[in-house]
Amino acid sequence: MNAQSYIASQAANQPSRINSAGRRFASLFITHAILLTGVAFILLPFIWMLITSIKPPDEVFNAQLRLWPKQFYGIENYTMALTSAPLLRFALNGLIVCGGILIVQLLVAIPCAYALAKLKFPGRNALFVLVLLGLCVPEQVPALPIYIGLAKVDLLNTYFAMMVPFFLSVFAIFLFRQFFRSFPDDIIHAARLDGMSEFEIVWRIVTPSAMPAIAAFAVFSFVAHWNDLYWPLIVISDVNLAPPPLGMMFFSDAEAGTNYGALTAAATILTAPLLIVFLFARRRFIEGITMTGVK
Amino acid sequence: MSTVAVPMMSAPPGRRQAVMERIMAAGFALPALLLLLLTILVPLGVLAYLSFTDYELGAVDVNYVGLSNITSALTDPTFRRALTNTLIYVAIVLPGSVILSLLVAVLVHRRKRTRSLYEIIYFLPVTSTFIAMATVWQFVLHPSLGPISAALRWLGIGEIAFLSDPSLALPTLAVIGIWQLIGFNMVLFLAGLSTIPKDLYEAAEIDGCGGEIDRFMTITWPLLGPTTMFVIVTSSITAFKVFDTVAVLTHGGPGGSTEVLLYDIYLEGFQYFRMAYAAVLTFIFLIFILVFSILQTVVMDRKVHY
Numbered sequence: 066m067n068a069q070s071y072i073a074s075q076a077a078n079q080p081s082r083i084n085s086a087g088r089r090f091a092s093l094f095i096t097h098a099i100l101l102t103g104v105a106f107i108l109l110p111f112i113w114m115l116i117t118s119i120k121p122p123d124e125v126f127n128a129q130l131r132l133w134p135k136q137f138y139g140i141e142n143y144t145m146a147l148t149s150a151p152l153l154r155f156a157l158n159g160l161i162v163c164g165g166i167l168i169v170q171l172l173v174a175i176p177c178a179y180a181l182a183k184l185k186f187p188g189r190n191a192l193f194v195l196v197l198l199g200l201c202v203p204e205q206v207p208a209l210p211i212y213i214g215l216a217k218v219d220l221l222n223t224y225f226a227m228m229v230p231f232f233l234s235v236f237a238i239f240l241f242r243q244f245f246r247s248f249p250d251d252i253i254h255a256a257r258l259d260g261m262s263e264f265e266i267v268w269r270i271v272t273p274s275a276m277p278a279i280a281a282f283a284v285f286s287f288v289a290h291w292n293d294l295y296w297p298l299i300v301i302s303d304v305n306l307a308p309p310p311l312g313m314m315f316f317s318d319a320e321a322g323t324n325y326g327a328l329t330a331a332a333t334i335l336t337a338p339l340l341i342v343f344l345f346a347r348r349r350f351i352e353g354i355t356m357t358g359v360k
Numbered sequence: 361m362s363t364v365a366v367p368m369m370s371a372p373p374g375r376r377q378a379v380m381e382r383i384m385a386a387g388f389a390l391p392a393l394l395l396l397l398l399t400i401l402v403p404l405g406v407l408a409y410l411s412f413t414d415y416e417l418g419a420v421d422v423n424y425v426g427l428s429n430i431t432s433a434l435t436d437p438t439f440r441r442a443l444t445n446t447l448i449y450v451a452i453v454l455p456g457s458v459i460l461s462l463l464v465a466v467l468v469h470r471r472k473r474t475r476s477l478y479e480i481i482y483f484l485p486v487t488s489t490f491i492a493m494a495t496v497w498q499f500v501l502h503p504s505l506g507p508i509s510a511a512l513r514w515l516g517i518g519e520i521a522f523l524s525d526p527s528l529a530l531p532t533l534a535v536i537g538i539w540q541l542i543g544f545n546m547v548l549f550l551a552g553l554s555t556i557p558k559d560l561y562e563a564a565e566i567d568g569c570g571g572e573i574d575r576f577m578t579i580t581w582p583l584l585g586p587t588t589m590f591v592i593v594t595s596s597i598t599a600f601k602v603f604d605t606v607a608v609l610t611h612g613g614p615g616g617s618t619e620v621l622l623y624d625i626y627l628e629g630f631q632y633f634r635m636a637y638a639a640v641l642t643f644i645f646l647i648f649i650l651v652f653s654i655l656q657t658v659v660m661d662r663k664v665h666y
Contacts, residue, residue, distance in 0.1 A: 092572060096467045097474075103464055104481050106539065111484065113507055114496040126505060177392035184385035185378075192389055199400050201653040203601060205622055206646050207403030209410070209629050209638055213417065233395035263384040292490050294604050295622070299630045310491035314608060317495045325499055332492035343487040347480060350487065354544060355551040 114336075117329040118142050125325045142326035143334070149327065150319075152334050154305060155312030162227050162297075162308050163290045167283055170234045175275075178241035179267045183253060193242075199235035205295060212299055226300040227308070231290060237282050240356070244275040277352070284346070284353035291339055309335045410639035417633040429640040439641060441616055442624040445530055446600060449620060452534035453599040457541040458591055464542060465549030466580060479550075483543040490540060494608045497536050498523065523609055526617040533605045533618055541598060545591050552587030556580065593656040600648060621645055 117125060119139035146152060180186065181193055207230060215226050248271055256266050272279070294310040301307055304315055316331050343350050411429055415422045433439050468478045485493065500506050503521040512520060522532040560579050603622040606612060612619040612627075625645060629638030 096471075100464065100467050100478055103460070103542070104478070107481055107485060107542070109507070110493055110496045110500050110539075111488075113500050114493075117499065173391045173395060176388035180385040180388035184381055184388070186382045186385035186389065189385075189389075192393060195396055195401070199396060201650055202400055202404070202646065203597075203649055205601070205603075205625065206407070206642055206649075207400055209635060209642055210403035210406035211399065212630065213406070213635065216417065230399050233392060233399050235396070235400075238392060263381075263388070267388070288487060294491055294607065295626070298607065299626070309489050310604075313489065313491045313495060317608070325505070329496060329499065332489075332496050335492045336488045339487050339489060340484065343483070344480070347476075347483075350483070351479070351547050354486075354547045 114329045114332055117325055118333050120326055122324070122326060138326060139330075142330040145324065145327040146316075146330035146334060150312065150316040150331060151305065152312065152316075152331055155307055155309045155335060156338060158224075158306055158312070159291050159308040161224060163287045165224065165228045166231045166290050167286050169228070169232045170237050170286060171279065171283075173232060174234055174237035174241055175272055175279075176267055178238045179245050179271055181238065182242045182245035183248070183250070183271075184263070196235045196238050199233075200239060204230060204293075208296060208299060215300060221300050222303045222306060224306065227297055227306070230296060231286075234282075234286065237286075240278055240282055241275060244278045245271055248274055278356065280349055281353040281356040284349050288339065288350075288353075407639045407642060410636045411643060413636050415636045417635055425636070429637055433637070433640050433644065438616070438619065439624060442619040442621050443644075445617070445619055446602065446621040449530060449534050449537070449602050450596055450599040452531060453537040453541065453602075454592065454595050456534065456538040457545055457595050457599075458588070460538065461542045461545035461591070462549055462584075462588070465546045465553060466576065468546070469550055469553045479547075482546050485540045486543045490604055491608055493540075494536065494605050497605075498609050501532065524614050526615045529610055529614060529618045533602070533609065536605050536609075537599060537602060541595060545595060548591050548594075549584070549587060552584050553580070556583045590656070593652055597649060597652045597656075600652065621648075 116134070119137055119142065120134040121136050121138035121141070124134050124136065124138075177192075181189060181196075211230050212221075215221050215229070220226050252270065253266055256270055261270075291308070292310060293308075294314070297308050297311040298314070301311060304312070307315060313332065313335055317328055412424055412426060413422045414425045414429075464478075464482060468475055468482075471478065501508055501522040503509050503519045503524075508522075509519045512518060520528070522528050556579065560583075561575060564575055564579055601622060602620050603626070606618050606620050606623045607626070610618040612623055621641070622645065625638050625641045628634050628641060
């Protein structure tokens, strides 16, 4: 009786185990099928960019769909891109502008965030309310008056013009204040008793403790300003000052529809630096997005 | 008498320290406050003032015109079309990017060996220089030379002029917008998913709630609620600020079918230099962003209390 019921239950179990293995396989298959479809959609322009950048013009304009070029034309296209547009200059401009913005943002935001988090002074709450309000104002809103101001003092077409609207990051103040608030007061008191000035406390004790937040913000700020088109498009008309997006726009307007090989080579060159940094510092990028969460 | 004298004696250094602290604090906050005035508050004031004038860059005199800028904005067909197009764009990008990124995040989250590979690939558009990639998209979508047209021809559908067909241009830009946003939202969803305790799923399995869809509906979806709301708000703001693809790929065309709010502001303010009119449009833009932002704060609040 016992053995019988055991056999019966085994028999009942057998198909269900096969069934569950089959179901697991099916679900794995469906999962990867969906994800790979998405991957194809995401990678399509990247792959097309790389392939076109090594194709000779006659193969580009041949309407036949062919993945790999018959004739390798990469060297010609990349040389053409580098000589007909100052691509490295664009990248350097991007580096100068993003670096300058980030340094001033940190120098301004860190002390202010510390004061808001740990010091008492008149108007502290009012300042914090202003910071919160500032969070809701996108860059495109003050653009018009700042542009008029820069035009009046004749500072259009300068690195300064490209950087000035972003020197203050209310977001950095907000983020760092959150971090500094959890910093133990005892350590600050002890440092004061040791005769450290507030200035030293901020930069030598509190700032190092907020490194994860600072790194996350740095990534966020750098990516945002490296890719920003709106403001440079408004204040820069000199090609030699253009950051990567604006440079790309100038270049594609000049080459539109004529030289896709060089155009995609240029796109590859301008996209590569940030992508390479991303591949090496992937964790930081992802932490940066999750910590900041805003774009 | 002496009991009073003791605190009297110690008060001045304490008070001096408090005063010093205030001065230091004010010094620390001052650069930020000055920049806040110069780059946000004063510009907002100037913007408000300009809204009621007829100022144009380089104009000799400025006249007060009252509400005429506002009334002309509300009746301006270009502006109304730009606003409608922007909202249509948001209406496509928002569900598209949120649903697809949620699907990808849920599927990627449970992978072990392939997880980081998928993460990298889906995140690529976020870090790539978008203008460069937009130029590539233009070529990908090229009616005679692009791979999509080639595939459509092979399928016997024929060429489609995605960016020059007035009824297709805006949805096409929206698809590119979704392409750019999926990885960003996926990362936010993955962060949300990692906070859901694993034993909940195990408990659900014991309770006989074994199917993927069952588990998603009973555990993942409700617990992911705050993250989802947050992603919805940030995606709406990002989509509402659409500008780059329009400026690079379509310039508002064909036939005004891709004119969007920011592009309209850009043209009025920085191409036609009708500053006063652009100021009014900027304010309307800001009102929409504020509505989204208020939603965001409400949502964030809920997220904290959760």
